[in-house]
Amino acid sequence: MVTVKTEPMDEDVDDPVVKEIPVYVSTKLADKLYIFQYPLRSADVGYDNDIFLETSMKPENEEVKIQVQLDTQSENYDESQGEFLAANNIESSTKQKEEQLFKGDQMDRIFLKSSRAEPNCDNYAIAIFQNDEFHITPLKGIIQMRQDFSYLDRVDKKFKDSGKNGGEGFMDVDDDEPEELEVHAKFAKNISDYTKQQREKSFQTHARKSMEEKWVPCKFQKAEEPIKEEMFCHEVDNDTSNNLKLTQSQYLNILAPVKNTKLKSNANILNPINALSYIQTLPLLEQITRLMKDAKIITFEHLRAIISSDHKDTDILKILQEVAVLVQNNWVVNSNIIYHDDYQSDSGIESELMRRARNYILLCYTEREYIQDRAEICSTVKLPIEEVTQIIDNLAIYEPQKGWRLLASSTEFAKMYPDIANRQILVWEGRGKEIRKLLESQQPQQSKSPQRRQR
Structure with missing residues (x-):
């Protein structure tokens, strides 16, 4: 809690202080707290009532992937397409063992993949007002989760490798010659070799670090879980000494400086x-x-x-x-x-x-x-x-x-x-x-x- 030295001052009778609220900064979740945004879903729907089957994260690169259970009993679910996608999403591992992407004979889940919404969140925090106390937790990052459709690429690759479709699924393989299309050439602006090298180096470095880091399995906690209590300061340092060594007027001038x-x-x-x-x-x-x-x-x-x-x-x-x-x-x-x-x-x-x-x-x-x-x-x-x-x-x-x-x-x-x-x-x-x-x-x-x- 931050306090300042008080000094005699004339109180404005028209604008009296009606209440003082203690402010606490919780550090227990420092470097661990993220905001997850789902821009493709409205706020009233979200994923609060969905079941998260698997969650994993790369902490160093701040990458997240989530598998959300799909309601296969819904009237909007296409069973034939679900079975088709599940049957054609088999990938071979290095040990020549086939791993089923979907666990059953139907597409039973969707995949969410993260992207950084804000590169620097040093000036962001999450605040909770409860029991006349203001608790603030510094924010590590803001991540946006969007649906990942890479499983469709596997189906596409399988049909291209086999060279046939058999009339099933969502793809049509046509043996006719491709149509002639008009091509418009666009030329990029001249970029210096140094700038180009720096861009490539930056992307290559990021990609290499992402490939080297392993996915860490995580456990999803719902909003009503007691772990959210870690955002509150249970052990409060009641030392109200003024570490800034400022008078009240000096501290106010820092918060709202007077324009000279x-x-x-x-x-x-x-x-x-x-x-x-x-x-x-x-x-x-x-x-x-x-x-x-x-x-x-x-x-x-x-x-x-x-x-x-x-x-x-x-x-x-x-x-x-x-x-x-x-x-x-x-x-x-x-x-x-x-x-x-x-x-x-x-x-x-x-x-x-x-x-x-x-x-x-x-x-x-x-x-x-x-x-x-x-x-x-x-x-x-x-x-x-x-x-x-x-x-x-x-x-x-x-x-x-x-x-x-x-x-x-x-x-x-x-x-x-x-x-x-x-x-x-x-x-x-x-x-x-x-x-x-x-x-x-x-x-x-x-x-x-x-x-x-x-x-």
């Missing part, structure tokens, strides 16, 4: 995932790192306006010099934070080359206000124009007839903190020599072969 109309940032200053109200609760190092990673480039005045006034300027500047560099009086996040070791561009460029190219572009901005020729940058860093454009677009804005200049603009930092500004100049002098040395080592060395003597 005075603060206008760059288009890419904050990722919506990193809500400002949440970031302000983090340690100062993590605050600055997240803000710089989202903003890419920002003035110190702007950054200072975002961070709480509880933090001193000296503490902010100390951390800022660890995660960013000063370029034209603007702070730019370090390249290793943007392009981490596991990063790879759409063209397959590794993170080390991207970091090197970005550092060279930043070096250019320490020497001049505008970058005019991207082709020159590409020639120097040996990267495609797409990667160079991506780097520049995150830092600069294009001005016709001038080129790309940095997004942020400030002339005050060097006046306010001359020591740090001078230190950053020395940092760039050393870094510039290192960057140029690395780029020169990339240049293709011309082979010098000894001249042959003329005869």
Whole structure:
């Protein structure tokens, strides 16, 4: 249960608190709870009253298959077709033993197969309100179950192998020549070899993992079974201490932050995932790192306006010099934070080359206000124009007839903190020599072969 420190506040007489409800989070079913959807059946019908003959699951790949009993006594059941499908659904195992797919002489079941409805369910939970208590259980996944008709493929294969139908069943084998059909050719868009390899690799990896994992038999429990009680918190931790260490107003601001109309940032200053109200609760190092990673480039005045006034300027500047560099009086996040070791561009460029190219572009901005020729940058860093454009677009804005200049603009930092500004100049002098040395080592060395003597 989550509680917060209370502080004196004026209660709104028109909107009093009428009831407090304790909230509990049950972890007993963590990583085990799924929602099963049956999109081909209406909600009022479902499968609640059906009999599940067999259920099995692949936990790692989150795949499920279910065999549901079919009512063979129903007036809508076609006995002749049921017998036909049962008789022709015999598959041979590796030991040359024939296994009957349907247990009797009729088709007595249908097959349901799963598909993922939602790839990421980290923000979903199941909640139950009972006895004036709110119990929440985190959700592992949402799975949709649809009918599987693979047994028809076995019948089809059997008749194709035998080359005859005998006039029975739902298939008609015609010995006549096939009709001529008009064929329309469609051409797919050009896809890079790297993208194609990544798609194939991803599918092949998923298929291989699915084939390697064995089906685990499961037992189906009806809704009225007592196992559902595991969704409730029977052992409650009554420790009401405030682990967040927030006052009531601070906690309320996290839940419903007040929009600051005075603060206008760059288009890419904050990722919506990193809500400002949440970031302000983090340690100062993590605050600055997240803000710089989202903003890419920002003035110190702007950054200072975002961070709480509880933090001193000296503490902010100390951390800022660890995660960013000063370029034209603007702070730019370090390249290793943007392009981490596991990063790879759409063209397959590794993170080390991207970091090197970005550092060279930043070096250019320490020497001049505008970058005019991207082709020159590409020639120097040996990267495609797409990667160079991506780097520049995150830092600069294009001005016709001038080129790309940095997004942020400030002339005050060097006046306010001359020591740090001078230190950053020395940092760039050393870094510039290192960057140029690395780029020169990339240049293709011309082979010098000894001249042959003329005869």
